[in-house]
Amino acid sequence: MRLDKFLSQTGFGSRKEAKALLKKKVVAVNGELAKEGKQSIDVERDRVSVQGEVVIYQEYYYYMLNKPQGVISATEDQSQRTVLDLFKREDYRMDLFPVGRLDKDTVGLLLITNDGALAHELLSPKKHVDKTYIAKIEGKVTNNDVQIFARGMQLTNQEHCLPAQLTILNSEHLPETQTLISLVIQEGKFHQVKRMFEAVNKKVVALKRTKMGPLQLDETLKKGQYRSLTNHEVALLKEHQTRKNE
Template sequence: MRLDKFLAETGVGSRKEAKQLLKKGLVTVNEKVIKDGKTHIDEKQDSIKFAGETLTYQKYYYYLLHKPQGVISATEDKWDQTVIDILRNEDYREDLFPVGRLDKDTEGLLLLTNDGQLAHQLLSPKKHVDKEYFAKVQGVVTEKDVRQFAEGFALNNKEQVKPSELMIESVDETSEISEIRLIIQEGKFHQVKRMFEAVDKKVVYLKRLRMGTLWLDEDLALGEYRALTEKELEDLNKRF
């Protein structure tokens, strides 16, 4: 890898900024000052330091975000705050992106990464990855709904959804508000909301709890995030 690219990848600065830092003699490779950004280095074997501090190369990054309402699942937007905008300056990277999407008014688990292969595996319909949600629904959810969801059915636009697992947590007969959990393996546009619309009910609150083996960390407040643990990443990759 070129030295200037390595410096950019490790967060020292952009390639343009790295060029200036190199000129100032602030970068050493195996204790030797290097001023040419085109110099090729072995990012796994060579000892590279910036201003005396050893730089460690990391190819892939994984962040577990507790997405709040009002933030969109995109890398950039002219009007709204994105999930990438939430990242602290030291964690921001141009190649990070959200794995899948949550609606603007939906909360919960969202994985941010630059690992395209893992993202593809998690989102591929062929991999049948569970996505588990908690929802508050306007309307009384019944065992009939549970059976219909388990069989799969057509949405109002005639689009077919595959079988899913609907679990009733509680029903308030007075307010006609039901609390449910739902496990689906698809990712159609507004799918959870449209599934309940098809049975004459309305989702008034939606939160994603799980994606595959990855659960939302309830210690994270809305808008907070953290790096995945080695165990979480290992469990995710085991799935494939």
């Protein structure tokens, strides 16, 4: 790998910024000062350091974010705060992106990564990856609604949704006019959960994603907090997609 690409992929900015570091004479390879960004290195054998600190190469990064309300699922925006704005400077990388989107007012599990292949596998409609939500609904959800969702349904604009698993939960702590539900869908259409309930004359007043495939939201994460996935969680995601492809 080229040295400037290595520096860029390990969090030192663009290749242009990496070359600026080389000009400052703060980059060394195996103890020798590096001068050219085009220098080829072996990421497994060569020892690269910046200002005396050894740089460990890691190709892919995986983070679980408990998305709060009021931020958008995007990498950058001129006027609104994005999920990547929640990242600490030492964790931020230019190639990170959210896997799929949660609406601005939706909270809960959002996977942030730079692994495009895994993201594609998780988001492809053909892969039928389960996404689980907990929602507070204005209106009394009935067993008839459960059956409608289970059959697959037409949205208000005649767009078709695949069958979904709707479960009515204990709503004793809610007003009589509201219902707590769990919903498992395998798609990610625009405002899908909200539009599904609009199709049965009800309204989503609060929505939280708790699970995506085998990945479960870590409830110890406060809204706006994130953490790296464990090796076990990454393995579960990859194993899940391998089974889906068989």
